[in-house]
Amino acid sequence: MNRLTRITTRRGDHGQTGLADGSRLDKDSPRIQALGDLDELNAALGLLAVEMEHDPLLPQVRNIQQRLFDLGGELALPGSTTLNAGHVAELESQISDINATLPPLREFVLPGGTRSAAQAHLSRAICRRAERSLWGLSRGEKVNSESLKYLNRLSDLLFVLARHLARQASADETTWNREP
Numbered sequence: 001m002n003r004l005t006r007i008t009t010r011r012g013d014h015g016q017t018g019l020a021d022g023s024r025l026d027k028d029s030p031r032i033q034a035l036g037d038l039d040e041l042n043a044a045l046g047l048l049a050v051e052m053e054h055d056p057l058l059p060q061v062r063n064i065q066q067r068l069f070d071l072g073g074e075l076a077l078p079g080s081t082t083l084n085a086g087h088v089a090e091l092e093s094q095i096s097d098i099n100a101t102l103p104p105l106r107e108f109v110l111p112g113g114t115r116s117a118a119q120a121h122l123s124r125a126i127c128r129r130a131e132r133s134l135w136g137l138s139r140g141e142k143v144n145s146e147s148l149k150y151l152n153r154l155s156d157l158l159f160v161l162a163r164h165l166a167r168q169a170s171a172d173e174t175t176w177n178r179e180p
Contacts, residue, residue, distance in 0.1 A: 021077055030137040035075050037130035042068045044123040051116035071147050081144040091153040098160045108176040113166030120162035127155040
């Protein structure tokens with residue numbers, strides 16, 4: 001089955017876009033904003049995946065991209081749910097596994113280190129924005145609570161992933177030097 005046979009439809013030329021149920025929303029509505037932020041996050045993760053080409057954690061990033069498409073499907077079809085507590089638990093397990101290999105934090109970490117670590121930090125920041133957008137949507141509409149938790153855990157995972165990637169290239173992470 002072909003999902004997208006025509007890319008240019010001109011249906012969005014007047015400031016609205018369609019959902020999977022056939023309804024149309026303004027392009028700046030909270031639901032469409034959340035979808036856009038998820039799309040941006042997924043694109044940032046795609047760039048991170050390119051940077052992680054030979055890293056054993058690459059399959060985890062690819063799996064997250066799949067789950068973000070699932071979450072986009074939830075938003076495109078109001079009332080549907082795909083993410084569940086098991087998806088959240090999977091991220092929590094990954095966070096624990098990666099964090100166990102890292103030294104304790106003594107200060108805030110500055111984004112950077114390597115291209116892949118910096119991309120993971122950028123993805124984390126975009127994830128936080130997507131989470132804020134989804135919370136904003138939840139103020140006026142029903143949103144899957146597990147999806148909200150998923151984005152919260154995902155930003156944590158991206159933080160420890162950034163630390164992991166920086167440490168692969170160097171034993172030092174750049175940390176915030178607090179002024180006295």
